[in-house]
Amino acid sequence: MEKGIDSFMGYLRKQFQFEDADLKTYSPLTFAYIGDCIYDLVIRTLVVKQGNCQPNKLHKRASALVKASAQAELIEKIMPELTEEEVRIYKRGRNAKSYTIAKNASMIDYRKATGLETLMGYLYMKEDTGRIIDLIKMGLDKGEAQ
DSSP states (O other): OOSSHHHHHHHHHHHHTOOOOOGGGSOHHHHHHHHHHHHHHHHHHHHHHTOOOOHHHHHHHHHHHHSHHHHHHHHHHHGGGOOHHHHHHHHHHHHSOOSSOOSSSOHHHHHHHHHHHHHHHHHHHTTOHHHHHHHHHHHHHHHHHO
């Protein structure tokens, strides 16, 4: 098994004796709930790996990439790279009826961000962490190229 998050998932599964879950039964907002954390963890890891600095600077760098408008931009950039299944999961999250209101984002960006988080959560629960990282890298790389 690989080192990193894949071994984390394997160890977590082993220690807590998870049963295989039918992901079709999960709400898109449940995926978004965990996907928000996973996306944030990947971004924070990238920011920290860029070098040691003050936590305030780390927070500002990470916040610029995890805010709803940045997530909406990222999903637009990677949309052509998504599989049919991934597009379906994204749309389920984007179209889900959320009971929270966007604080610092347009409703369109907020819904797109929720869709991205849903996709990240789905891939995480499917234990396809490599795909999570590949998609985030594609989106960030396409952002730098422009």
